Amino acid sequence: MQIDVQTVNIEQKNQTFTHLKNRFGDKKIPSRYQEASYDLQAVENLHYRPTWAPEQELYDPNLSKIRMNDWYDLKDPRQFYYSTYTLNRAKQQETMESNFKTVESLSLIEGMPDPVLKVAQDLLIPLRHVNYAANMNNTLVCGYGYGTVFTQPCVYHAMDNLGIAQYLSRLGLMIGDVESLEAAKQDWMDSDAWQPLRRSLEDLMCVRDPVEVFIKQNFVLDGLLYPLVYQRLVDQNLVEQGGSGISILTQFMTNWYLESKRWVDSVIKTMASESAENKAVLEEWIDSAANHFTSVLLPVAGLAVAGNQADELVSEAHDELLQRAKKAGLFK
Amino acid sequence: MSKVFIILQANEETRSIVEAIEQDNPDAEVVHEPAMVKVQAEGHLVVRRETIEEEIGREFDMQELNINLITLSGNVDEDEDALTLTWNS
Amino acid sequence: MDIKKTPKKLNVKEKYRLMTRDLAWEPSYRDEKEIYPYVDYEGIKVHDWSKWEDPFRLTMDAYWKYQAEKERKYYAIIDAHAQNNGHLNVTDARYLTAIKLFLQGISPGEYAAHRGFARVGREFAGVGPQVACQMQSIDEIRHAQTQVHAMSNYNKFYNGFKDFANQRDRIWYTSVPRSFFDDAMSAGPFEFLIAIGFSFEYVLTNLLFVPFMSGAAYNGDMATCTFGFSAQSDEARHMTLGLECIKFMLEQDPDNIPIVQKWIDKWFWRGCRLLTLVAAMMDYMLPKRVMSWREAWNIYGVENGNALFRDLARYGIKPPMHWDDVEKSIDHTSHQIMLGLYQWKFGTAFHSWTPTASDIEWLKEKYPTTFEKYYLPRWEYAIAQKEAGGEYNNFGLPKLCQTCQLPCLFTEPDDPTQLAHRETEYEGEKYHFCSDGCQHVFEQEPEKYVQAWLPMPALMQEPLKGDLAAWMEWVSLEPTAAGEYANSEDKANFEKWRKQVSTD
Numbered sequence: 001m002q003i004d005v006q007t008v009n010i011e012q013k014n015q016t017f018t019h020l021k022n023r024f025g026d027k028k029i030p031s032r033y034q035e036a037s038y039d040l041q042a043v044e045n046l047h048y049r050p051t052w053a054p055e056q057e058l059y060d061p062n063l064s065k066i067r068m069n070d071w072y073d074l075k076d077p078r079q080f081y082y083s084t085y086t087l088n089r090a091k092q093q094e095t096m097e098s099n100f101k102t103v104e105s106l107s108l109i110e111g112m113p114d115p116v117l118k119v120a121q122d123l124l125i126p127l128r129h130v131n132y133a134a135n136m137n138n139t140l141v142c143g144y145g146y147g148t149v150f151t152q153p154c155v156y157h158a159m160d161n162l163g164i165a166q167y168l169s170r171l172g173l174m175i176g177d178v179e180s181l182e183a184a185k186q187d188w189m190d191s192d193a194w195q196p197l198r199r200s201l202e203d204l205m206c207v208r209d210p211v212e213v214f215i216k217q218n219f220v221l222d223g224l225l226y227p228l229v230y231q232r233l234v235d236q237n238l239v240e241q242g243g244s245g246i247s248i249l250t251q252f253m254t255n256w257y258l259e260s261k262r263w264v265d266s267v268i269k270t271m272a273s274e275s276a277e278n279k280a281v282l283e284e285w286i287d288s289a290a291n292h293f294t295s296v297l298l299p300v301a302g303l304a305v306a307g308n309q310a311d312e313l314v315s316e317a318h319d320e321l322l323q324r325a326k327k328a329g330l331f332k
Numbered sequence: 333m334s335k336v337f338i339i340l341q342a343n344e345e346t347r348s349i350v351e352a353i354e355q356d357n358p359d360a361e362v363v364h365e366p367a368m369v370k371v372q373a374e375g376h377l378v379v380r381r382e383t384i385e386e387e388i389g390r391e392f393d394m395q396e397l398n399i400n401l402i403t404l405s406g407n408v409d410e411d412e413d414a415l416t417l418t419w420n421s
Numbered sequence: 422m423d424i425k426k427t428p429k430k431l432n433v434k435e436k437y438r439l440m441t442r443d444l445a446w447e448p449s450y451r452d453e454k455e456i457y458p459y460v461d462y463e464g465i466k467v468h469d470w471s472k473w474e475d476p477f478r479l480t481m482d483a484y485w486k487y488q489a490e491k492e493r494k495y496y497a498i499i500d501a502h503a504q505n506n507g508h509l510n511v512t513d514a515r516y517l518t519a520i521k522l523f524l525q526g527i528s529p530g531e532y533a534a535h536r537g538f539a540r541v542g543r544e545f546a547g548v549g550p551q552v553a554c555q556m557q558s559i560d561e562i563r564h565a566q567t568q569v570h571a572m573s574n575y576n577k578f579y580n581g582f583k584d585f586a587n588q589r590d591r592i593w594y595t596s597v598p599r600s601f602f603d604d605a606m607s608a609g610p611f612e613f614l615i616a617i618g619f620s621f622e623y624v625l626t627n628l629l630f631v632p633f634m635s636g637a638a639y640n641g642d643m644a645t646c647t648f649g650f651s652a653q654s655d656e657a658r659h660m661t662l663g664l665e666c667i668k669f670m671l672e673q674d675p676d677n678i679p680i681v682q683k684w685i686d687k688w689f690w691r692g693c694r695l696l697t698l699v700a701a702m703m704d705y706m707l708p709k710r711v712m713s714w715r716e717a718w719n720i721y722g723v724e725n726g727n728a729l730f731r732d733l734a735r736y737g738i739k740p741p742m743h744w745d746d747v748e749k750s751i752d753h754t755s756h757q758i759m760l761g762l763y764q765w766k767f768g769t770a771f772h773s774w775t776p777t778a779s780d781i782e783w784l785k786e787k788y789p790t791t792f793e794k795y796y797l798p799r800w801e802y803a804i805a806q807k808e809a810g811g812e813y814n815n816f817g818l819p820k821l822c823q824t825c826q827l828p829c830l831f832t833e834p835d836d837p838t839q840l841a842h843r844e845t846e847y848e849g850e851k852y853h854f855c856s857d858g859c860q861h862v863f864e865q866e867p868e869k870y871v872q873a874w875l876p877m878p879a880l881m882q883e884p885l886k887g888d889l890a891a892w893m894e895w896v897s898l899e900p901t902a903a904g905e906y907a908n909s910e911d912k913a914n915f916e917k918w919r920k921q922v923s924t925d
Contacts, residue, residue, distance in 0.1 A: 010506060012578060014577055016573075017584075017586065019586040032570060036565075045876075048870075051462075051608060052607075058607060082492070082566050082567070090486050143540035151536070156559070159556075159559055162481050163485070165440075166480050181439055202450045401657045403626075403630075406728075408477075412432075419731070
């Protein structure tokens with residue numbers, strides 16, 4: 001049986017907004033992502049120069065060594081706009097809530113071997129401060145980057161990092177209450193293992209080129225940290241030792257990294273293919289930062305595994321990162 | 333004295349919230365406007381979780397207010413159990 | 422395991438501190454001044470960032486959960502609106518002028534606020550304001566996007582929506598809100614918070630939102646009305662940020678008080694000038710009116726404002742300078758602006774019209790001391806021109822105020838028969854203002870305001886050189902989007918389509 005629902009058909013005047021028609025033609029109706037992301041930023045006839053940096057413009061593409069003819073080429077392949085972003089995260093949040101409840105009701109933390117809990121405490125909880133730095137760095141990119149399409153995902157990424165920091169904090173409270181967080185902070189501030197990374201992040205928080213910050217934080221550091229810590233040390237090593245409960249509570253981080261990779265890699269690929277100059281700048285940043293962050297992550301890995309294994313895992317992560325860079329068109 | 337107020341969207345959920353506020357603030361005035369409901373009082377207004385839960389028939393998280401809140405007036409103090417609005421003058 | 426476990430039940434405040442403030446640390450390898458380079462130059466002194474209170478204490482998981490629920494509800498309604506030709510439910514097509522003005526003028530401001538809050542969310546040296554500002558940043562892009570999505574459906578059928586991006590940067594009246602937001606963004610982080618967080622999002626917000634959103638509800642615009650309600654719940658959080666930021670600054674050091682007072686004075690004035698466009702919208706553009714601008718001002722300006730400033734008096738803050746001038750202008754500005762927009766209707770990407778007989782009765786009733794005396798005669802003159810087969814168009818270009826960038830069409834606060842005009846000379850150039858308020862703002866920071874890009878002088882310069890036709894092309898203004906409502910495509914189409922879907 002066929003049901004014909006009659007709605008009155010009124011002929012449209014305009015398929016879309018002119019700025020979208022100029023970009024994409026008017027054969028297809030633009031997506032909500034396109035409507036939400038293209039050309040929303042003011043372009044010309046800006047009124048006043050920033051009093052905080054009078055040599056700059058209010059929206060200034062020259063803040064970066066990277067140059068794009070059209071910053072709107074940097075489309076997010078995930079096509080996140082506010083609505084799809086929050087709906088996505090809300091689903092993940094529900095899963096995590098359920099995970100926390102499960103771990104708690106089954107007393108999985110209490111049942112865990114001490115060495116596993118020690119690794120969780122020593123390795124994972126201090127990372128909440130690393131995520132805080134990532135939140136600050138992504139906020140900078142959103143504020144000072146150029147073009148909605150490039151800057152929009154950065155505020156989502158910043159809030160994601162805050163969310164991860166909060167999940168790690170909750171994990172800490174489960175493992176050892178307030179004392180866990182206090183101890184982790186103490187380690188972050190004083191222990192030998194964390195100082196090189198902390199210093200690096202303080203250095204990175206002094207960089208004002210938004211694309212440089214984007215690359216070094218989101219591609220290099222996270223590109224080493226997540227495969228090393230979450231994929232290998234937690235999801236493989238800790239699970240083998242009886243720490244599935246921990247892995248469940250860091251599920252968000254693992255999935256988030258895989259999702260974000262698509263975006264970060266796409267941005268790099270587009271920037272690299274734009275010009276030989278961009279490619280050279282990206283290669284220089286990535287090469288030096290990859291070497292540097294690899295070395296500062298070595299003692300961090302050492303909190304979970306013995307010296308030579310740490311070396312191995314960290315090297316693996318470094319090689320994986322360079323493979324990613326090659327796939328994005330660099331170092332070739 | 334200055335009036336504090338809270339304005340909520342008018343729907344099924346907020347009906348219970350408004351009833352709870354009226355119970356806890358006998359001097360408050362409820363004003364119905366198209367699609368909105370305003371509850372105002374002199375200097376002080378408290379929204380209590382427990383009272384809402386009695387009215388609504390389920391557990392209620394104070395942060396749920398975020399969904400239907402339109403605007404408010406006064407200094408805000410919120411914890412798990414109550415949201416309070418005050419003007420100190 | 423040698424971590425001591427004390428089974429403590431954490432209260433909400435303490436838990437939130439651990440979820441936010443405790444994430445930061447005192448840098449030891451780099452100087453704080455390198456990490457936060459913009460936090461000192463405005464002269465605001467902060468001794469203890471931890472004193473910042475966040476009443477709503479949303480952690481990200483709660484944020485995602487509740488915002489997603491709002492998004493689901495919102496898009497369900499927008500989709501239904503689009504599917505059912507919801508645009509035909511508006512009272513009549515005159516209403517569209519209000520939302521065209523909204524998309525062209527206000528939505529870009531939401532986006533600017535998103536970027537501005539991201540910047541201050543990075544530049545403040547305390548986690549409390551960092552998190553609060555970042556949340557506002559992500560909220561504001563929500564608002565920009567949900568507005569564009571709501572208007573998208575109207576764009577399919579009516580003129581004046583499709584070129585909003587180009588018109589944002591080039592047409593003359595959008596320069597009013599744009600210069601407002603540019604001014605805030607080019608200010609330092611503390612001033613930005615007082616400008617947008619406090620003055621705009623707290624003191625004046627209800628004067629923007631209630632008229633537009635109630636106006637939408639009254640006139641059958643479910644899309645905009647739904648947007649309004651959905652956004653308002655975010656606004657409650659923004660309002661508390663605004664109030665918190667001012668209390669924080671005032672409580673940190675008494676030296677901050679005169680600086681904050683100056684900013685309150687400036688931004689209250691700039692905000693009120695910006696809102697004159699809303700005044701005109703409320704009194705003239707809504708076929709079914711919610712309340713008059715005067716009524717809205719009495720409730721949301723005077724009553725609310727008084728309550729607020731009574732509360733702030735304990736810090737030594739006074740009500741804004743020029744408050745009296747604003748009060749005196751309330752019964753005048755909507756008429757002055759609308760008469761202006763009507764005479765320049767050939768240059769606006771929305772339609773204008775003369776008030777009908779019943780409009781006039783309403784205006785007489787709501788403005789008993791001013792409308793009949795000062796403004797009805799001018800409307801009657803315009804109407805007479807039309808009836809005699811002519812038009813009421815002023816092809817002279819309006820002189821714009823250097824500060825607010827509105828045409829200088831306001832009158833002296835104490836004499837409504839005198840156009841107000843002020844002048845200041847600065848470094849050999851003469852600058853023009855519509856009022857004492859705007860002149861004062863200029864004179865506090867002349868080196869800033871002389872930079873302004875004024876649309877009318879720009880029209881006379883290269884490359885347009887006064888060519889009106891070239892200007893219209895440059896601002897993407899098609900004649901079908903401008904001019905008299907009565908002759909418009911929008912009116913004709915709306916009425917034709919309404920007939921199509923109704924049985925009478």
